[in-house]
């Protein structure tokens with residue numbers, strides 16, 4: 001008899017959360033490797049197509065499949081009591097998971113997705129419920145929080161942790177032979193309108209605030225055939241919007257993204273592509289912009305962070321202001337809507353004194369595009385994250401919270417002032 005495995009994407013405890021094409025892609029990818037070799041059930045607390053969420057009008061998706069999560073306000077955790085923002089639990093009600101467990105169990109293994117380091121309270125809640133209802137199930141955690149905060153994660157009481165990207169120890173633990181050629185297990189959802197793809201791993205840059213170079217190393221492409229098979233699977237499931245989770249989607253584009261998009265056009269596949277994880281503006285040429293628009297890219301998020309050349313040099317030089325301006329020109333000339341092009345800029349970075357954030361926001365605005373302040377989350381093990389030990393206890397992941405840290409660093413009023421300014425600039429883009 002094959003093993004029965006429960007897949008769980010936990011609820012999120014945070015000040016804010018929005019479904020910006022959020023899917024538990026690591027969890028679904030690992031399960032995909034075991035397709036046909038185990039029996040699966042999925043409980044995704046953040047699934048907005050769950051019948052409970054569909055009933056609530058205010059959770060309706062926007063034109064590109066994004067939207068709000070069901071949430072309940074709860075008290076701030078003690079360590080963040082001084083942060084003057086409402087704290088919430090986002091995701092389906094806890095009682096639904098308890099019912100689900102009772103009716104669908106027992107399970108041999110439970111795989112739990114971990115994502116942002118400061119979201120571990122949701123993982124804790126899921127572990128508590130499983131231990132209560134099916135104490136014999138073996139609980140396995142993997143993903144970003146486990147990788148970046150492994151000693152903290154060990155304290156949560158799971159049976160097995162998958163740190164980093166090597167899955168060999170997991171296959172040994174399960175005693176099941178994987179099939180790495182399989183795409184992610186998207187069929188685990190009854191209904192699906194948003195999907196995710198990742199064409200490559202790692203990144204050629206070495207930004208001082210980012211964990212990707214250390215976890216994944218330099219860039220490597222994933223097999224094109226597998227990505228295309230996954231795309232076909234998503235399309236068959238009715239998906240209309242696909243977000244790329246790549247860290248360096250445009251790196252070596254001629255070998256990776258270009259052949260992928262050419263195949264999309266050849267097969268006449270019609271989906272909307274999005275890049276929420278930030279594109280490397282310096283790689284956007286006239287030709288690439290044209291191909292991206294023709295193949296279905298609708299929203300473009302560009303990682304800009306700051307227009308200060310001193311700040312850019314100090315943090316890894318991933319993009320310059322000129323490169324940013326050219327990227328926007330090429331995208332607009334190719335037919336992209338300037339209002340669907342967004343520049344991310346870090347708010348609350350430890351070197352904010354040299355970041356010239358206001359000037360950077362005005363620069364992005366002068367290009368006619370939108371700006372989005374990306375609240376800074378300090379990450380342990382990165383140079384900038386380690387610097388933040390001056391302000392917060394980095395061994396407590398709640399202090400990596402992206403809403404909390406900028407407020408701790410800059411103060412509540414300054415954060416509000418900058419956010420107001422961003423809103424005003426976005427209302428009046430330069431022509």
Ligand code: B12
Nearest residue numbers: 022023026027111112116117142143165210211276374375
């Ligand atoms: C996609 C992504 C997003 C998406 C959302 C993803 C989601 N579902 O929530 C978006 C674009 C919205 C996003 C936003 C942000 N993100 Co982000 N994001 C990522 C990214 C690129 C991938 C995460 C992911 O899905 N990984 C899973 C898959 C795709 O990875 P994989 O390699 O295939 O997984 C392997 C293993 O990890 C393992 N595995 C993974 N999951 C599981 C689960 C199980 C059970 C098992 C057994 C194994 C396993 O198996 C896989 C096989 O090798 C990571 C960087 C990275 N490359 O990991 C940053 C990252 C997680 N994000 C980060 C940051 C900083 C942010 C923001 C704060 C940025 C900002 N300032 O706005 C926001 C915060 C959003 C919020 N609401 O709080 C940081 C982490 C911060 C932290 N403290 O945890 C990361 C690590 C990037 C970085 N700068 O270092 N992000």
Ligand code: SF4
Nearest residue numbers: 203205206207210247
């Ligand atoms: S370019 Fe992006 S993914 Fe690469 S190191 Fe810098 S922030 Fe990380």
